[in-house]
Amino acid sequence: MxxxxxxxxxxxxxxxxxxxxxxxxxxxxxxxxxxxxxxxxxxxxQGTHSTKTRGEVRGGGKKPWRQKGTGRARQGSIRAPQWIKGGVVFGPKPRDYSYxxxxxxxxxxxxxxxxxxxxxxxxxxxxxxxxxxxxxxxxxxxxxxxxxxxxxxxxxxxxxxxxxxxxxxxxxxxxxxxxxxxxxxxxxxxxxxxxxxxxxxxxxxxx
CATH class of the missing domain: 3.40.1370.10 (Ribosomal protein L4/L1)
Structure with missing residues (x-):
């Protein structure tokens, strides 16, 4: 003791x-x-962190240039993850960490x-x-x-x-x-x- x-x-x-x-x-x-x-x-x-996916970022509805003939890589949206100001891939979303x-x-x-x-x-x-x-x-x-x-x-x-x-x-x-x-x-x-x-x-x- x-x-x-x-x-x-x-x-x-x-x-x-x-x-x-x-x-x-x-x-x-x-x-x-x-x-x-x-x-x-x-x-x-708190688990309140949140990022936007490509579907949640504003803009990017129009195809930036035609599919073929420009010599550049094909692109479907200027809000794709590889673009500046594009969406975030697998970014954090609000969640509960407690257990x-x-x-x-x-x-x-x-x-x-x-x-x-x-x-x-x-x-x-x-x-x-x-x-x-x-x-x-x-x-x-x-x-x-x-x-x-x-x-x-x-x-x-x-x-x-x-x-x-x-x-x-x-x-x-x-x-x-x-x-x-x-x-x-x-x-x-x-x-x-x-x-x-x-x-x-x-x-x-x-x-």
Whole structure:
């Protein structure tokens, strides 16, 4: 059972917490994490791209010159693909890129991602994170206390608009509610900052 220190917002250790082996101590499965990331990115695609075929490009109804006798190659339309301003061959059309992964695969990927954060010492557990009013400098101070100078994901047990508003203007910093965690967000951030209550929520939801 992994045991990690618990800090206050001033980066002072105030205790320790035991993390669940079933969530934070599983064997890291890289191929499954890759599947989950590809799935997440595919599901984010709008798929609104569109090109025009030769039948959709305006013009080109008239044969540019007669079939024989000119010495030039035969042409039927100035909107054929080989012409400038002609149609596009096999170009993209609007489509849905989304697909579903089995629930067990998604859950295993998330557990592997969380376990990798523990293994690589990229997890920071806070006793609590409470702000009286939205202040970006408070979150900046928190990150500076822990020497976090890259991307960081702050995980809260429940929605906290004050913390979210305080962090949203900091480049590379995102906030999430524990039960909305996904593999992509965990892996793309260098530091995983989570409160004690959020840890318990994660263990409760994803056990």
């Amino acid at each position: 992994p045991r990690v220190p618990v800090y206050n917002v001033n980066a002072e250790q105030v205790g320790e917490i035991d993390l669940s082996d079933d969530i934070f101590g599983v064997e890291i499965n890289v191929p499954v994490m890759h599947q989950a990331v590809v799935n997440y990115l595919a599901n984010q695609r 579903r992964l089995p629930k067990k695969v998604k859950r295993l990927a998330l557990k592997s991602a969380l376990s990798s954060k523990v293994k690589d010492n990229e997890i920071i557990v806070l006793d609590e994170l409470k702000l009286q009013q939205p202040k970006t400098k408070e979150i900046v101070k928190l990150l500076k206390n822990f020497n976090v100078d890259k991307k960081a994901l702050i995980v809260l047990p429940d929605k906290d608009e004050i913390v979210e508003r305080s962090a949203r203007n900091i480049p590379g910093v995102e906030t999430m509610v524990a039960n909305n965690l996904n593999t992509y967000q965990v892996l793309r951030h260098n530091k995983f900052i989570v409160t004690k209550d959020a840890v318990r929520k994660i263990e409760e939801v994803f056990a």
